[in-house]
Amino acid sequence: xxxxxxxxxxxxxxxxxxxxxxxxxxxxxxxxxxxxxxxxxxxxxxxxxxxxxxxxxxxxxxxxxxxxxxxxxxxxxxxxxxxxxxxxxxxxxxxxxxxxxxxxxxxxxxxxxxxxxxxxxxxxxxxxxxxxxxxxxxxxxxxxxxxxxxxxxxxxxxxxxxxxxxxxxxxxxxxxxxxxxxxxxxxxxxxxxxxxxxxxxxxxxxxxxxxxxxxxxxxxxxxxxxxxxxxxxxxxxxxxxxxxxxxxxxxxxxxxxxxxxxxxxxxxxxxxxxxxxxxxxxxxxxxxxxxxxxxxxxxxxxxxxxxxxxxxxxxxxxxxxxxxxxxxxxxxxxxxxxxxxxxxxxxxxxxxxxxxxxxxxxxxxxxxxxxxxxxxxxxxxxxxxxxxxxxxxxxxxxxxxxxxxxxxxxxxxxxxxxxxxxxxxxxxxxxxxxxxxxxxxxxxxxxxxxxxxxxxxxxxxxxxxxxxxxxx
Amino acid sequence: xxxxxxxxxxxxxxxxxxxxxxxxxxxxxxxxxxxxxxxxxxxxxxxxxxxxxxxxxxxxxxxxxxxxxxxxxxxxxxxxxxxxxxxxxxxxxxxxxxxxxxxxxxxxxxxxxxxxxxxxxxxxxxxxxxxxxxxxxxxxxxxxxxxxxxxxxxxxxxxxxxxxxxxxxxxxxxxxxxxxxxxxx
Numbered sequence: 001x002x003x004x005x006x007x008x009x010x011x012x013x014x015x016x017x018x019x020x021x022x023x024x025x026x027x028x029x030x031x032x033x034x035x036x037x038x039x040x041x042x043x044x045x046x047x048x049x050x051x052x053x054x055x056x057x058x059x060x061x062x063x064x065x066x067x068x069x070x071x072x073x074x075x076x077x078x079x080x081x082x083x084x085x086x087x088x089x090x091x092x093x094x095x096x097x098x099x100x101x102x103x104x105x106x107x108x109x110x111x112x113x114x115x116x117x118x119x120x121x122x123x124x125x126x127x128x129x130x131x132x133x134x135x136x137x138x139x140x141x142x143x144x145x146x147x148x149x150x151x152x153x154x155x156x157x158x159x160x161x162x163x164x165x166x167x168x169x170x171x172x173x174x175x176x177x178x179x180x181x182x183x184x185x186x187x188x189x190x191x192x193x194x195x196x197x198x199x200x201x202x203x204x205x206x207x208x209x210x211x212x213x214x215x216x217x218x219x220x221x222x223x224x225x226x227x228x229x230x231x232x233x234x235x236x237x238x239x240x241x242x243x244x245x246x247x248x249x250x251x252x253x254x255x256x257x258x259x260x261x262x263x264x265x266x267x268x269x270x271x272x273x274x275x276x277x278x279x280x281x282x283x284x285x286x287x288x289x290x291x292x293x294x295x296x297x298x299x300x301x302x303x304x305x306x307x308x309x310x311x312x313x314x315x316x317x318x319x320x321x322x323x324x325x326x327x328x329x330x331x332x333x334x335x336x337x338x339x340x341x342x343x344x345x346x347x348x349x350x351x352x353x354x355x356x357x358x359x360x361x362x363x364x365x366x367x368x369x370x371x372x373x374x375x376x377x378x379x380x381x382x383x384x385x386x387x388x389x390x391x392x393x394x395x396x397x398x399x400x401x402x403x404x405x406x407x408x409x410x411x412x413x414x415x416x417x418x419x420x421x422x423x424x425x426x427x428x429x430x431x432x433x434x435x436x437x438x439x440x441x442x443x444x445x446x447x448x449x450x451x452x453x454x455x456x457x458x459x460x461x462x463x464x465x466x467x468x469x470x471x472x
Numbered sequence: 473x474x475x476x477x478x479x480x481x482x483x484x485x486x487x488x489x490x491x492x493x494x495x496x497x498x499x500x501x502x503x504x505x506x507x508x509x510x511x512x513x514x515x516x517x518x519x520x521x522x523x524x525x526x527x528x529x530x531x532x533x534x535x536x537x538x539x540x541x542x543x544x545x546x547x548x549x550x551x552x553x554x555x556x557x558x559x560x561x562x563x564x565x566x567x568x569x570x571x572x573x574x575x576x577x578x579x580x581x582x583x584x585x586x587x588x589x590x591x592x593x594x595x596x597x598x599x600x601x602x603x604x605x606x607x608x609x610x611x612x613x614x615x616x617x618x619x620x621x622x623x624x625x626x627x628x629x630x631x632x633x634x635x636x637x638x639x640x641x642x643x644x645x646x647x648x649x650x651x652x653x654x655x656x657x
Contacts, residue, residue: 002650003578009646010582016639020628021619027629408539408546408604422606430623434544442541444627449551451628451636453558458643460562465650467570467579 002466009462016455020448028440029433031092035132037436038092038353040393043429045355047103047342047389051372052380053321053364058332058372059303059380060191061316062103064391066346068255069308070101071263073196074287076226076233077249078279083232085287091130093348096253100196101308102345102354103315106209107362109330109338111185112159117418119341119359123157123188123209124398126169130351131396132436135169145172146212156213160399161186167400178211182327186210189330191300193315195308197222200264201290204300204317208328216328218295225265225289227273233285235270236277237262242269246283259307266290296325303379316380338362340370344391355391358420358428392425395432406438473533474605480527485598487520488560492591495563498575499584510575517564524557531601544625545603551626552597559590 031038048063074087075098087098106123108115114122127135135155141147146155155169161181164171173181181187190213192198192205203221207213227234236245242262250256257263265286273285292298303316321332330338342357361368370387373380403410409422423431434441491513498510531553532540540546563586566574574583599611600622612622620626628636 002653005646005650006578006582009643010585012639012642016636019635020632023632024620024626024628025624027631028627405536405538406542408535408543410539427623430621431544434625438542441625441627442547444629445541445547445551445625447630447633448627449554451633451640452551452555454640455636455643456555456558456562458640458647460565461647462643462650463562463566463582463647464569465647465654467566467573467582467650468654 002468006463006466009459009466013455013459013462020452024448028437028444033091036091036130036134037132039433039436040092040347040349040353043393043433044426045344045346045391047344047355047357047391048386049342049360049370049389050380050382050384050386051362051364051370052375052382052384053332053334053372054375054377054380055334056321057318057378058321058364059316059318060105061314061380061382062105062193062342063312063314063386064103064344064346065312066101066308067311069195069259069313070097070099070346070348071195071199071259071308072098072252072255072257073100073194074098075247075252075284076287078246078281078283080281083285087287089130089350092353094350097255097348098252099348099350100194100345101313102195102343103193103313104343104345104354105191106341107189107191107330107338108340109185109332109336111330112188114160115188115341116339116359116361117416118399118402118413119339119419120157120343120356120394121397121402121419122160122399123213124394125155125158125160125163126167126398126400127155128169128352128398129154129156131398139170143170143172145175146170150212150214152212157209158212159186159188159210162211166403172211182210185326185330187327189328191317191319193300193302193306193317194222195306195313196264196286197288197290199302199306199315201266201292202302202306203290203293203298204302206293206297206300206319206329216296216299216325218297219291219293220297221293222288222290225270225285225287230275232275233273233287235265235289236273236285237265238269238271245274245277246279246285249282249284252284259305264288264290267292296323296328299323299325299329332364334364334374335366336364337366337368338364342389342391352394352396354394356394357389357391358423358425359418360387360389390425392429393432394428395434396436397428397432401435473530477527477531477534478601478605480523480530481598481601484520484524484527484560485594487516487523488556488594489591491516491520491560491563492587495583495587499580499587502575510572513567514564517560517567521557521561521564524560528553528557544623545600547625548622549597549600549604552593552600556590556593556597559593563587563590 050061052059076083137153146152160166187208187210190207198221206216300319303318306315323329339359340362341359343354345354362370364372365374373384494509498506
């Protein structure tokens with residue numbers, strides 16, 4: 001009898017351990033749009049990069065997997081007599097799949113030393129856009145500098161020293177300090193290729209990160225195609241050039257339009273919107289008008305054709321090594337060393353639902369994690385090997401949090417220990433998810449800890465009672 | 473305090489692993505050497521528990537509670553350390569209270585199984601501690617293959633907590649029943 005009961009106690013104990021093992025990590029991590037939470041099914045992805053230069057131009061070539069080419073973005077569908085928007089930034093993937101793929105690259109020349117150690121983490125500040133505690137549009141608009149001077153409506157990436165207090169997005173440094181920081185090169189150059197808003201016209205957005213993420217001086221490669229007052233598009237497709245005034249919604253929704261079809265609207269293919277035309281249910285007009293950029297904003301172009309084929313994007317960007325705009329761009333020189341960090345948006349996801357890299361060293365003709373090869377002529381031969389980079393989902397990890405008591409590595413950051421010394425991309429992806437559920441996971445963990453201790457003690461009580469004076 | 477914690481954890485690790493070997497030997501042998509080693513088991517387990525508690529206490533001072541309870545590796549290390557200390561305390565209590573009866577018949581194999589489980593807990597706790605200070609082993613890869621990514625917090629859902637609560641009640645009832653039977657006899 002005692003032996004049977006010891007068996008029973010053992011089965012109960014081991015059985016509960018087994019149940020705990022197979023159910024652990026469940027029940028807490030769930031998507032919650034109200035809290036701006038969506039956890040991607042894949043937390044890491046590969047990116048391949050090559051770099052080359054000829055003394056005048058710099059080339060970066062990017063290749064990454066994507067189940068399908070995300071070339072549609074921000075559409076207006078004629079629906080019930082009104083133009084209805086589909087494809088704005090949402091939490092996680094856009095439900096109709098209408099959101100463009102993107103590749104971005106932050107670049108620094110050493111003027112921002114902490115970027116080489118912590119990469120893009122330094123740009124993730126307090127109450128960022130699409131974080132659970134994001135600052136409201138009204139708060140940002142009301143800000144005397146970010147709202148009134150910089151026309152911001154959300155807290156976007158910014159550099160830590162542009163704030164007096166890194167824990168407060170609103171504590172912008174005095175404008176004379178900002179000007180001095182900018183002149184000292186304290187900003188990150190941001191190359192920003194967009195599959196819909198720039199690629200069709202062979203362009204790339206050219207931005208920078210300073211007191212906010214914003215475009216370089218000059219005209220961007222796209223603008224809004226929406227007349228807010230009239231509640232209608234400003235332009236429609238030119239039927240003489242495209243054979244149509246609008247796209248068909250079904251073609252967009254079922255992804256029938258490819259690179260050789262009309263799937264965007266540009267200055268070349270647009271005419272003023274005709275409100276008197278008998279628009280039909282399902283007529284669809286892109287909400288972004290592509291245009292020829294200018295000034296510093298138009299420094300980066302697509303070399304060749306940016307195309308998706310057999311499950312991979314293959315994009316090459318080109319820019320003058322010296323753009324002549326040193327307060328907008330990082331000027332590149334032969335034998336120079338730099339730091340870059342990459343990000344990719346895919347699967348119809350925008351805003352913070354991207355995969356990012358840790359900082360990668362770049363050497364122009366010098367040994368580095370990514371070595372740019374010097375060549376002669378106008379087009380790189382691309383005969384070197386790819387540099388493989390693992391991108392990861394970063395979650396809601398901010399620079400203020402990393403420097404706070406909540407991060408065990410805050411002291412290491414203060415000492416200047418690089419992130420790669422202690423963390424891998426895979427590890428950071430898991431941490432990024434857990435940060436989004438920090439309080440819930442902590443309380444569940446404490447209950448699990450206590451439950452386990454009590455279970456062990458109860459097992460001891462059972463054995464003590466069941467083992468007789470002469471054993472069993 | 474990190475350096476002191478690293479120094480101190482060597483004592484319970486050494487003592488509990490030695491205790492594991494002692495228990496395994498005694499489980500398979502009734503020889504004079506095995507019996508002699510068994511007589512040292514209670515002091516061994518007592519020293520192990522004391523040094524384990526001290527190492528645990530010092531470990532809680534390495535990082536602020538807010539930091540250690542916010543990081544998955546920190547949480548996991550605290551959780552496994554708590555379970556390990558509790559587990560070896562139970563083994564000490566059993567040997568102390570039951571004396572040589574635990575080596576009679578079937579019970580010796582129960583003790584052997586418990587010792588192996590205790591060593592496994594100890595090994596996982598140490599592995600997690602190594603990760604915390606940047607020293608990695610492939611034990612975490614084994615755990616990953618078995619279904620636990622050590623870079624995620626080990627916690628169970630509420631339904632499993634209720635299962636654990638029910639199991640605790642059952643085990644305590646079994647123990648009380650056994651005690652009553654023993655006293656009646």
